[in-house]
Amino acid sequence: MSNEFHIVVCGSIVPDPLQTLEPVQGAQGPELKNEMMLPAVLDPWAGHALYEAANLAAKNPGSKVWLVSLGPKAKLQQVMMNIAQKVPFELVCADGSASGFTDSFEVATVLAQSIEGIQGLDKSKLLVFGGWQSASRGSGAVMQMLGELLGISEQFQGVDKLTAGDDGSLEIMERIEGGAYQVSACNGTPAVLGWATGELPEPPNNPQVGMQNMRLVMPALQQAKPADVVQGSSLAFAAVELPQQRRETRVVKDMPVEDMAREIVEWLNS
Amino acid sequence: MYTLRTLPGDDVRQIMWRYADRYDLQMSVQSARGIARTVVAKLVAEGARNTHEWTDQKAELLTAFDQSGLTALFMDPHQGGFIEGPKNLALALAAFELAWVDGGAATCSLATNLALAPIHEKGTPEQRDTYMGQCVPPQPGEDREIRRGAFALTEPLPYIGVDTGVMCGKVRVAEWNDEDPILEVDKRGRFITNMDFANFVTAAVESDDERIKSSCMIILEEEDEGTYDRGAPTLKMVHQLSSTRDPVLKLRVPASRIIGGFEIKDGTIIPKYSHGEIIGSVFHRTRIPVGLMTMAKLISAVEPVIRYHRKRFQGGDAAKEGTPRFDHGIQMNEDALQRLVDVWASGEAGCSLGFAASRLADAFDPIEKAKEKLFEEQGVVGPRKQMMALRKLKDTVQEFVELEHLPESERDAARYQELKDDTLVQFAYMEALAGILNPATKLWCTGVGATVMREAVSLVGGYGITEDCPGFLMQKWTDAQLEATYEGPEAVQRRHMSVTMTSDVFQATVSAWIGQLRRVESDNPGMGAEATASALELWQWTLNHLQNTKDAEGRKLYHNKRQGVTFPMADALGWLLGPYYLILDILELKEKGAMNPVLADGIDDLVAFYMDMANVQAARAAGEAARICTELVYGFANGAPEGVEPFAGLKAKVDAGMAGARLSKDRAGKALSGVMIPEALDYPL
Ligand SMILES: Cc1cc2nc3c(=O)[nH]c(=O)nc-3n(C[C@H](O)[C@H](O)[C@H](O)COP(=O)(O)OP(=O)(O)OC[C@H]3O[C@@H](n4cnc5c(N)ncnc54)[C@H](O)[C@@H]3O)c2cc1C
Numbered sequence: 001m002s003n004e005f006h007i008v009v010c011g012s013i014v015p016d017p018l019q020t021l022e023p024v025q026g027a028q029g030p031e032l033k034n035e036m037m038l039p040a041v042l043d044p045w046a047g048h049a050l051y052e053a054a055n056l057a058a059k060n061p062g063s064k065v066w067l068v069s070l071g072p073k074a075k076l077q078q079v080m081m082n083i084a085q086k087v088p089f090e091l092v093c094a095d096g097s098a099s100g101f102t103d104s105f106e107v108a109t110v111l112a113q114s115i116e117g118i119q120g121l122d123k124s125k126l127l128v129f130g131g132w133q134s135a136s137r138g139s140g141a142v143m144q145m146l147g148e149l150l151g152i153s154e155q156f157q158g159v160d161k162l163t164a165g166d167d168g169s170l171e172i173m174e175r176i177e178g179g180a181y182q183v184s185a186c187n188g189t190p191a192v193l194g195w196a197t198g199e200l201p202e203p204p205n206n207p208q209v210g211m212q213n214m215r216l217v218m219p220a221l222q223q224a225k226p227a228d229v230v231q232g233s234s235l236a237f238a239a240v241e242l243p244q245q246r247r248e249t250r251v252v253k254d255m256p257v258e259d260m261a262r263e264i265v266e267w268l269n270s
Numbered sequence: 271m272y273t274l275r276t277l278p279g280d281d282v283r284q285i286m287w288r289y290a291d292r293y294d295l296q297m298s299v300q301s302a303r304g305i306a307r308t309v310v311a312k313l314v315a316e317g318a319r320n321t322h323e324w325t326d327q328k329a330e331l332l333t334a335f336d337q338s339g340l341t342a343l344f345m346d347p348h349q350g351g352f353i354e355g356p357k358n359l360a361l362a363l364a365a366f367e368l369a370w371v372d373g374g375a376a377t378c379s380l381a382t383n384l385a386l387a388p389i390h391e392k393g394t395p396e397q398r399d400t401y402m403g404q405c406v407p408p409q410p411g412e413d414r415e416i417r418r419g420a421f422a423l424t425e426p427l428p429y430i431g432v433d434t435g436v437m438c439g440k441v442r443v444a445e446w447n448d449e450d451p452i453l454e455v456d457k458r459g460r461f462i463t464n465m466d467f468a469n470f471v472t473a474a475v476e477s478d479d480e481r482i483k484s485s486c487m488i489i490l491e492e493e494d495e496g497t498y499d500r501g502a503p504t505l506k507m508v509h510q511l512s513s514t515r516d517p518v519l520k521l522r523v524p525a526s527r528i529i530g531g532f533e534i535k536d537g538t539i540i541p542k543y544s545h546g547e548i549i550g551s552v553f554h555r556t557r558i559p560v561g562l563m564t565m566a567k568l569i570s571a572v573e574p575v576i577r578y579h580r581k582r583f584q585g586g587d588a589a590k591e592g593t594p595r596f597d598h599g600i601q602m603n604e605d606a607l608q609r610l611v612d613v614w615a616s617g618e619a620g621c622s623l624g625f626a627a628s629r630l631a632d633a634f635d636p637i638e639k640a641k642e643k644l645f646e647e648q649g650v651v652g653p654r655k656q657m658m659a660l661r662k663l664k665d666t667v668q669e670f671v672e673l674e675h676l677p678e679s680e681r682d683a684a685r686y687q688e689l690k691d692d693t694l695v696q697f698a699y700m701e702a703l704a705g706i707l708n709p710a711t712k713l714w715c716t717g718v719g720a721t722v723m724r725e726a727v728s729l730v731g732g733y734g735i736t737e738d739c740p741g742f743l744m745q746k747w748t749d750a751q752l753e754a755t756y757e758g759p760e761a762v763q764r765r766h767m768s769v770t771m772t773s774d775v776f777q778a779t780v781s782a783w784i785g786q787l788r789r790v791e792s793d794n795p796g797m798g799a800e801a802t803a804s805a806l807e808l809w810q811w812t813l814n815h816l817q818n819t820k821d822a823e824g825r826k827l828y829h830n831k832r833q834g835v836t837f838p839m840a841d842a843l844g845w846l847l848g849p850y851y852l853i854l855d856i857l858e859l860k861e862k863g864a865m866n867p868v869l870a871d872g873i874d875d876l877v878a879f880y881m882d883m884a885n886v887q888a889a890r891a892a893g894e895a896a897r898i899c900t901e902l903v904y905g906f907a908n909g910a911p912e913g914v915e916p917f918a919g920l921k922a923k924v925d926a927g928m929a930g931a932r933l934s935k936d937r938a939g940k941a942l943s944g945v946m947i948p949e950a951l952d953y954p955l
Pocket residue numbers: 420421422423424429430431432433460461462463464506509514752755756757758759760761762765833
């Protein structure tokens with residue numbers, strides 16, 4: 001027996017973490033210096049959620065995966081060239097900022113609207129996946145609010161493992177403090193899962209899957225509606241600055257892990 | 271004064287190299303990049319290049335290529351690939367991405383395609399589907415081993431490489447039958463890439479039997495009866511991430527393995543294609559990615575050099591935090607900035623040329639097939655008859671060349687369309703152009719590229735020749751020499767060009783370019799269009815002069831055998847092609863970048879920077895070309911040569927065309943001092 005899931009993964013892009021990020025004051029509030037020109041990657045937390053979703057869908061025939069993104073569509077397109085080759089999904093896109101200088105509630109609202117607008121989505125089979133936090137905003141709030149807006153009260157955060165029973169029930173392993181896990185039993189869909197790292201590696205590229213996906217991704221991007229969450233926002237930033245305490249990146253070959261740990265501790269204590 | 275904000279990313283490249291609307295290609299770029307900056311970089315960093323043996327560690331590459339889709343890149347969808355239509359640009363982009371980290375890895379990824387290329391270009395439909403299909407990774411549910419190939423043209427001494435007219439690889443009839451005679455093939459290869467793991471070899475052999483006509487290429491499989499000895503590894507000092515051996519092959523194979531098929535007439539096996547015909551059409555295309563591999567090295571050097579220069583004095587007592595010396599390091603010096611501009615500009619120009627060549631190859635593929643079909647229908651068979659038929663079209667082709675290079679608003683649209691739809695006109699034009707761009711890409715990009723790469727290494731001083739130099743600059747420099755050698759060293763490309771560059775169609779094209787560049791100059795001054803135009807004019811005058819003049823000893827100057835004249839002229843042209851195509855690419859960036867939401871914001875600054883780089887490169891190229899022309903025009907006379915007054919005037923124009931080029935270099939150098947680079951290297955040490 002298998003279950004059919006309609007899995008919606010929420011995830012957007014973040015600037016490549018290898019880049020220098022510098023906040024500046026833009027016309028519509030704070031933004032990152034050269035933000036549009038910086039290379040972007042799929043938010044790693046969202047990536048974990050997406051690969052878990054694809055794996056679950058593959059194991060349960062009839063299931064389907066959507067990737068719902070709020071982000072600048074032109075940048076999304078670039079990132080999709082890589083992501084689309086990894087797993088099958090259908091993209092739903094709202095065009096707007098993914099800088100992290102946006103209000104969690106407003107982001108959740110846009111995501112909720114986008115999800116409500118998906119044709120053929122069966123809410124009784126719905127699993128909403130996302131990262132328990134994102135690389136652009138560590139608040140860990142969007143998914144919870146999104147769940148509430150969609151009226152889904154079964155929510156799990158920091159998920160590392162999901163096991164679906166034959167009867168449609170879900171067993172979910174969440175991270176809690178001290179490296180421990182909490183295992184919950186859930187009767188079934190709908191549910192919201194904010195993923196930690198999950199358990200799956202990044203899938204290898206499959207260009208055939210990529211070609212298939214991109215046929216839908218391109219029109220989705222072209223038709224993406226602007227979702228200007230910054231302009232109409234109630235959120236105001238008093239100041240944005242780089243963390244005072246900064247450590248220069250050093251690249252050192254073959255450094256033992258113990259030495260690395262010791263150096264970090266020394267730095268923290270200094 | 272503009273600022274360069276970040277190093278150019280994919281959005282810029284896609285516009286300049288014209289694949290912004292091809293998501294299949296963008297995906298391939300991402301796949302290749304993913305492999306290059308992880309698996310490949312790790313292998314190099316771990317010292318996998320320290321042995322010329324093929325190791326298990328190196329074999330990880332093959333798995334990575336298979337898993338990322340790169341292995342299937344060359345195939346059509348019905349063979350298990352994913353790109354429909356010609357794939358020259360796709361392969362060039364993948365090679366570029368891999369060579370960004372390591373040229374040997376790029377070669378390794380391309381080598382099976384090189385083995386398949388003879389089958390792809392001239393094989394029978396069955397041969398094509400069989401071998402291409404075997405070389406794609408198995409799909410889910412399929413149970414088979416993926417097969418890999420090697421391409422064996424070159425042979426041991428004394429007949430290696432360049433002169434493909436002389437061979438010692440032989441084919442004889444072993445057992446005659448009227449359907450599919452059994453042949454014995456005797457081939458000893460030298461420098462054969464992929465030979466450690468190749469399951470089949472496409473080999474060039476000559477008939478050693480009166481029952482077989484001339485020569486052919488033939489497919490040998492490791493399961494065939496006889497000797498399939500992979501031979502000794504080549505003790506090479508470059509490209510160690512590809513496998514190279516000198517195999518010994520003595521095998522019995524059915525005649526149906528002859529690439530392109532054969533017929534039996536009066537008891538003689540007549541292969542449909544000689545080995546020369548096949549190699550001609552293979553090298554036409556496969557030489558382009560090699561040139562681009564060297565160019566990837568130059569552009570990939572920019573970021574590590576900037577990083578090194580900026581951080582040079584950080585961490586010691588030499589500079590206190592917050593001082594200019596701390597922040598800018600060696601970038602406080604003009605020289606460090608401007609020499610890097612030279613390296614970068616050379617890389618850009620070579621890329622513009624190479625990618626133009628690969629796009630042309632993509633456009634040419636279907637035209638070449640359509641031409642074959644048309645001639646077959648018209649009963650125009652054989653190369654000579656075809657050439658005569660094409661020659662009749664000379665004026666029409668030249669008319670097209672002119673229209674092609676006019677601004678849209680100034681040309682007769684209906685006539686232009688008519689000629690654009692004419693298969694033979696298109697064939698004649700594209701063939702003439704490809705006959706220049708393909709060898710020129712290989713010649714200039716690898717030859718000059720290797721020299722420029724030396725500059726890049728020198729910019730990081732002693733650190734450049736250490737194993738932990740970021741960007742593997744030293745390895746890239748030495749690798750460039752191999753790229754200048756294989757698939758025909760520089761002399762072969764020069765020879766090729768010295769024959770093709772005198773054609774009427776190409777000369778008409780040069781004239782059209784000159785006009786086009788002058789129009790560009792008036793609308794977009796400061797990007798080197800005038801210098802390039804004047805240098806092309808000087809080159810064309812010189813070529814004409816050399817063809818109609820004798821030296822002081824009464825000997826003909828431009829002559830097939832006189833490589834001291836013809837080869838430098840090929841070099842001079844090679845220099846000028848880069849800036850020409852770079853200028854076109856920048857105009858494209860200016861137009862399309864403004865409409866691109868990612869780039870629109872900073873497009874003026876970005877274009878200004880690129881225009882300065884083009885100006886720098888154009889001045890350098892025009893100078894080199896003018897120097898060569900001068901040597902040839904004056905160098906074969908005793909005292910002052912006659913009839914060269916126009917030359918002096920044209921040369922003065924070249925000089926004047928360099929106006930502002932050094933200011934461009936000042937600005938571009940300055941821009942480099944402020945560009946934002948990533949916190950960490952794009953791939954590990
Ligand atoms: C690592 C590696 C991998 C290779 N892989 C393959 C492979 O997979 N399959 C394959 O078939 N081959 C392969 N080759 C062979 C390669 O293509 C040849 O080495 C190359 O074409 C040059 O031939 P050569 O080395 O015999 O040089 P030569 O022919 O000896 O040429 C030496 C020099 O002589 C001069 N010269 C030659 N001809 C002329 C001329 N007509 N006019 C003026 N000067 C001339 C030039 O200066 C030239 O550089 C590989 C080589 C290497 C090093």
